[in-house]
Amino acid sequence: MSLTTLDPVPALVVIDLQKGMLGVPTVDPLPEIVDRAAGLAAAFRRRDLPVVLVTVAGGAPGRTDAGSRSGPTPPPDWADLVDELDARPGDHRVVKRTWGAFHGTDLDAHLRDKGVTQVVLAGVATSSGVESTARAAYEHGYHVVLATDAMTDRNAEAHRGSIERVLPRLGETTTSADVLAMLDATR
DSSP, rough: OOOOOOOEEEEEEOOOGGGTTSSOSSSHHHHHHHHHHHHHHHHHHTTOOOOOEEEEEOOOOOTTOOOOOOOOOTTTTTTTTTTOOOOTTEEEOOOOOSSSSSTTOOOOHHHHHTTEEEEEEEEEEEIIIIHHHHHHHHHOOOOOEEEEEEOOOOOOHHHHHHHIIIIISSSSEHHHHHHHHHHHHHH
């Protein structure tokens, strides 16, 4: 794990830390993941750096071997961000309908408009929402930083596979503490 530098304008992108995820069993305790992501968000805001809060509302329409994505109607607050993120009016909100935060959203346009060249990713699920967003960020030419202790998954094997094999090929893997230390050292 290594973080070499933070670009002049990095953005924090927090994926799917919403109330509907709180009851889902995860590899790592979700309250710890939320606390780390919230700490990153607060640090980015203190430095007037962009914070993007992503939620998922629905899914892509394609058929899969896993079966139908339909199920019971979720509660009304299912897609609301967790309170601990302390969402602010200056945060950019993205509502996605696929795994990744770039497809079919204004995320890339927003980041480019802000002069962002690097994204720091946190959230759930490591092997789907986070990994898909990391892949797209890499393909869009962003420097990608993955705060691996601020992400988790429902499946331990999938989480480990992403952390150990996929994410290091898409960016720099590090901890939230290292990102915070780099922010302190460079800002």
